[in-house]
Amino acid sequence: QQQVKQSPQSLIVQKGGISIINCAYENTAFDYFPWYQQFPGKGPALLIAIRPDVSEKKEGRFTISFNKSAKQFSLHIMDSQPGDSATYFCAASPSGYSTLTFGKGTMLLVSP
Amino acid sequence: GAGVSQSPSNKVTEKGKDVELRCDPISGHTALYWYRQSLGQGLEFLIYFQGNSAPDKSGLPSDRFSAERTGGSVSTLTIQRTQQEDSAVYLCASSSTGFTGADTQYFGPGTRLTVL
Numbered sequence: 627q628q629q630v631k632q633s634p635q636s637l638i639v640q641k642g643g644i645s646i647i648n649c650a651y652e653n654t655a656f657d658y659f660p661w662y663q664q665f666p667g668k669g670p671a672l673l674i675a676i677r678p679d680v681s682e683k684k685e686g687r688f689t690i691s692f693n694k695s696a697k698q699f700s701l702h703i704m705d706s707q708p709g710d711s712a713t714y715f716c717a718a719s720p721s722g723y724s725t726l727t728f729g730k731g732t733m734l735l736v737s738p
Numbered sequence: 739g740a741g742v743s744q745s746p747s748n749k750v751t752e753k754g755k756d757v758e759l760r761c762d763p764i765s766g767h768t769a770l771y772w773y774r775q776s777l778g779q780g781l782e783f784l785i786y787f788q789g790n791s792a793p794d795k796s797g798l799p800s801d802r803f804s805a806e807r808t809g810g811s812v813s814t815l816t817i818q819r820t821q822q823e824d825s826a827v828y829l830c831a832s833s834s835t836g837f838t839g840a841d842t843q844y845f846g847p848g849t850r851l852t853v854l
Contacts, residue, residue: 658839669845721839730780
């Protein structure tokens with residue numbers, strides 16, 4: 627199965643700081659890149675997604691940056707809040723009737 | 739409307755026993771997915787049902803794992819002769835069309851399986 631490599635495995639950020647999570651992929655057929663947020667005891671929920679025709683997408687405090695040539699994409703959380711403490715998963719897939727390939731997740735802790 | 743529901747929420751079983759995990763997708767969703775989440779391993783794809791097409795079973799780790807989807811709605815994941823390495827959270831997701839990039843996968847809360 628094609629891999630999506632995610633880093634770091636865990637991250638501690640102070641309240642108000644910027645959280646950055648990185649992902650890299652191998653399969654050049656991937657053209658849909660979502661990020662999911664998971665709180666303890668809950669299933670993952672879609673946070674934000676990007677397609678490779680744009681290099682950046684912003685929704686509120688959450689921004690995806692995409693570098694097609696490097697086959698990398700990242701999630702930036704601006705003004706991080708304690709309520710953002712969760713596990714974040716990047717994922718990728720080709721468009722079409724397909725499944726998502728997920729990274730291994732990043733546990734984010736935002737300290738008050 | 740209601741989201742994806744899964745039952746049971748927790749299941750403890752003894753090694754060698756069979757277990758069945760249930761998923762009720764969002765009404766009207768044609769696509770249904772099963773994933774396994776192990777500590778530090780992310781979400782591992784298991785099986786994907788798309789409408790009336792044959793399911794994509796490419797992620798099933800062994801022939802002890804099987805799944806069915808009855809009437810295009812409820813799905814059951816069956817694990818036969820459970821092993822301790824099967825201990826994980828099993829997540830179900832559904833989407834309206836299954837066309838990734840066009841719609842969203844909505845996840846249930848998962849079933850935590852513990853094999854003693």
